[in-house]
Amino acid sequence: MKHNSSTTRHHIGLLPKIIIAILLGIGCSFFAPAWAVRIFLTFNSIFSNFLGFFIPLLIIGLVAPGIADLGNGGGRLLLVTVAIAYLSTIASGSFTLVSCSLAYPYLLGDGIGALANTDMSSTLHPYFTIEMPAFISVTSALVLAFILGLTASAIKGHTVKELLGDAKEIVNLVITKVIIPLLPLYIFGIFLHIGADGHIGSVIGMFVKIILFIALLHVTVLLVLFIIAGAVTHKNPFKALVTMLPAYVTALGTASSAATIPVTLAQAIKCGVREETASFSVPLCATIHLPCSILKITACAYAIALSVGLPHDLGTFMGFVFMASITMIAAPGVPGGAIMAALGLLSSMLGFDENMQGLMIAIYIAIDSIGTAGNVTGDGAIALIIDHIRDKIGTANSAPSM
Numbered sequence: 001m002k003h004n005s006s007t008t009r010h011h012i013g014l015l016p017k018i019i020i021a022i023l024l025g026i027g028c029s030f031f032a033p034a035w036a037v038r039i040f041l042t043f044n045s046i047f048s049n050f051l052g053f054f055i056p057l058l059i060i061g062l063v064a065p066g067i068a069d070l071g072n073g074g075g076r077l078l079l080v081t082v083a084i085a086y087l088s089t090i091a092s093g094s095f096t097l098v099s100c101s102l103a104y105p106y107l108l109g110d111g112i113g114a115l116a117n118t119d120m121s122s123t124l125h126p127y128f129t130i131e132m133p134a135f136i137s138v139t140s141a142l143v144l145a146f147i148l149g150l151t152a153s154a155i156k157g158h159t160v161k162e163l164l165g166d167a168k169e170i171v172n173l174v175i176t177k178v179i180i181p182l183l184p185l186y187i188f189g190i191f192l193h194i195g196a197d198g199h200i201g202s203v204i205g206m207f208v209k210i211i212l213f214i215a216l217l218h219v220t221v222l223l224v225l226f227i228i229a230g231a232v233t234h235k236n237p238f239k240a241l242v243t244m245l246p247a248y249v250t251a252l253g254t255a256s257s258a259a260t261i262p263v264t265l266a267q268a269i270k271c272g273v274r275e276e277t278a279s280f281s282v283p284l285c286a287t288i289h290l291p292c293s294i295l296k297i298t299a300c301a302y303a304i305a306l307s308v309g310l311p312h313d314l315g316t317f318m319g320f321v322f323m324a325s326i327t328m329i330a331a332p333g334v335p336g337g338a339i340m341a342a343l344g345l346l347s348s349m350l351g352f353d354e355n356m357q358g359l360m361i362a363i364y365i366a367i368d369s370i371g372t373a374g375n376v377t378g379d380g381a382i383a384l385i386i387d388h389i390r391d392k393i394g395t396a397n398s399a400p401s402m
Helices: 002-009 014-028 034-070 076-107 138-154 159-196 200-233 237-243 245-254 261-270 275-288 291-308 314-327 337-348 354-366 368-392
Strands: none
Touching: 014 159, 014 354, 034 138, 034 159, 034 314, 034 337, 034 354, 076 200, 076 275, 076 291, 076 314, 076 368, 138 159, 138 314, 159 354, 200 237, 200 291, 200 354, 200 368, 237 245, 237 368, 245 261, 245 368, 261 275, 261 368, 275 368, 291 314, 291 337, 291 354, 291 368, 314 337, 337 354, 354 368
């Protein structure tokens, strides 16, 4: 037992590992010989190809069981909760997109287009690569996930649901035991390569500006959510937001919406949400309500697209927001799951290559706990609204059990 406790105390979380990987990558880029850089480029090439192969499986393994689980308990209140949570996520992504389109031309300044002519592979190449073509496209994987999830929630049998549950466990296992442990090495290789090519100054400057802007949007979204909840329920929105702060702080430490559920549940009840409503809505929203996750992904993706000269019209990005809000279902239970689930869309819809995806992963994980904290705090606002709507739709006697 003492050995286990010691191991737990000395365990380094993913965020510190990513930060260390970024710093080491930048530092080593000043003196690492070309042959050493090419070794890490070789690893990154293989790892990136593996991600491309695995992403369709990840989408099916996470989205299909997530949709299937939404059918448990049925009822109008369930549908209303899902609709409101998804609308909140979409609204947050849309607000972020419009804000970025207006602010980035001034915020990024000379950074716009700074990386447009950068060819990360122009001077250094992997020693070799291993092709791993995906067995199905990202779009086809999404369609298949929708079909499997919707039909599994509609039929009475449990076999398909059990199979989807097993598939989810397999995907989670690959993410937690293979992808997440190797991510720091992947990020190290990306920043080693960027530094070796002489573009590290532009990238780091963009990082800092994006993170500060995301923090501002993050606060704004939470304020708007609770103001809307206060208007609907006639409760003091600022008092409710302050009441939810323990859940925010807990999520900052755990970086897990699932692990924070007990605290979120207790604080939602303190806000005045009936216990039976909170017991239903809080665990559900922990899975499907992701306003600050879509905020981070949208803000980071728009900045990178702008800086490398990719198309960044609002129509394309709105389509991305709508699709990403679906693919992230059930991802909050996995460390870094939201950005992992969105990688396929970043590639297929926005044209991100492996280096851009690596930058997305680095920025996202650097502020992962902040997004999680925002998500669970926002769940309190959704719970307030659902508790008010519950009486309006005639479900005062019971709420669906999850």
